[in-house]
Amino acid sequence: MAGNERRREDEIKLEEQEEMKEKEEVSGEEGENPSEISEEESELKKCKEELQACEDKYLRMHAEFENIKKRMEREKEKSVAYAQEQFARDLLPVMDSLELALASIPTPDEGGDEHLAKLREGVQLTLDQFVKTFEKHHIKVVDIVEGFDPNFHDAVMQVESDKHKSGQIVQVLQKGYMYKDRLLRPAMVSVAK
Template sequence: MSKDTENTNNEEIIQEEVETNEECCKDESSCCNEKAASEESKETTAEDKIAELEAKLKETEEKYLRVHADFENIKKRLEKEKYQAIDYASEKFAKDLLSPIDTLEMALAAEEAASNLSSEDLLAKLKEGVELTIKNFYTAFDKHNITVVETDGEFDPNFHNAIMQVDSEDKQTGEIVQVMQKGYMLKERLLRPAMVSIAN
């Protein structure tokens, strides 16, 4: 083989290697570019996710603050209503007591106007006025479940207060002889025990 042929072959081999290297470089640079783009997109995606999560966190915090504020307002309103309910719990009962007071005042006014009546007539009118007043009181009591403590029969320390013991032919020992002061119940609760005397 001649020297010229050998040189030509060497040149062709070198040329092929250079072309191959160039192609490899092109491939590597495209690979490098793709990697860089991929990393960049990953960074962008991570930043977007962080921003999205921060926005969601802020929104959740705002919702929590709004709900908490609403809860506090409701709590304050309920407390205010509770204290008002306690303060004005007896409002209905107080209104129902106005009628007996009106009756008493009318009885007094009638007594002043009826100065020309005889004492017997005046006494009868006053008695009528008092009876009407008591009736009004009991009407108000009925509306509010206030009842008179029963005093017929045996003495019961849960409902009666014995202030004296007396001899009695009609009653057996421990039975109520006389009621000195009526007792009252509010539903199932004792307001005041009845003051009684009991037989020896």
Template structure:
């Protein structure tokens, strides 16, 4: 029995420890609770403000990146176009030189041919600089890079090989811009 009494006393003592310290004076307890509430409310307000600012920064960054993306798309070919300007200049000079009547027709034809060759070389350099290449036409027909417009008999080449090129093909990196139009051996 003594054990039961001791157990009840220890339970009542431990429950007395759970009671808040400020229970003696209700005004002090309410004041401390109000202070804690104010502190928590200010922390909530601060966190809300930080959240709103972070969200606004994110929205601004998203809009700015979208604008930069649209500008990049709009001006993606600017460098390529700038590299083709000398080619246009060369062609215009050839036209002006052709209008000059002081030169004999044979000599004029020779100069025009030379100018066109130089202009074509400028085109090739500009294309090469931007990853535009000729489609390889040596060897066998590849439907990924070639378009067969004719099939002919030939003793010189094997069946399926390219015999003649009607129009050169071009690719940019590994993507076809235009397939080569070819004739192949039957």
């Protein structure tokens, strides 16, 4: 039995040696040597770096696209919210004309007759309808405070005034209007020197 075991051990060693030779032959056939392995590793490393760069570029482009999409949504909302702005601006001269017409019609106290009083009443009713419609559509007159504010007022002249301090508004020559939170037209004013 000891002879059989020894023979079996010799056979196993022979098989292992043959397997080693086959592996060496296979690796020899493929032509791989240590320099080729390092070239493949460097090529693999280079590919991984390129992949990482492409992933970074993709993530940046995606983030930029999302930012553009959000900005366009905001601009769309603003354009819808302020779509009537130009139309409102075009109505301001009509409002000015009605106010001037009303101011030019004498009242009965100022010597006007009955027909002029009726005309004055009609112009006043039309003007009141305009004011209500403007309020309904968020158009309002620029508040006139005593101090001049270049954001809301346009000073067209300076006048001498003993009653006003320097920089105070003396007279409103043309009303200014706001549409929501935007200035449609600044108020034209005269300011004290």
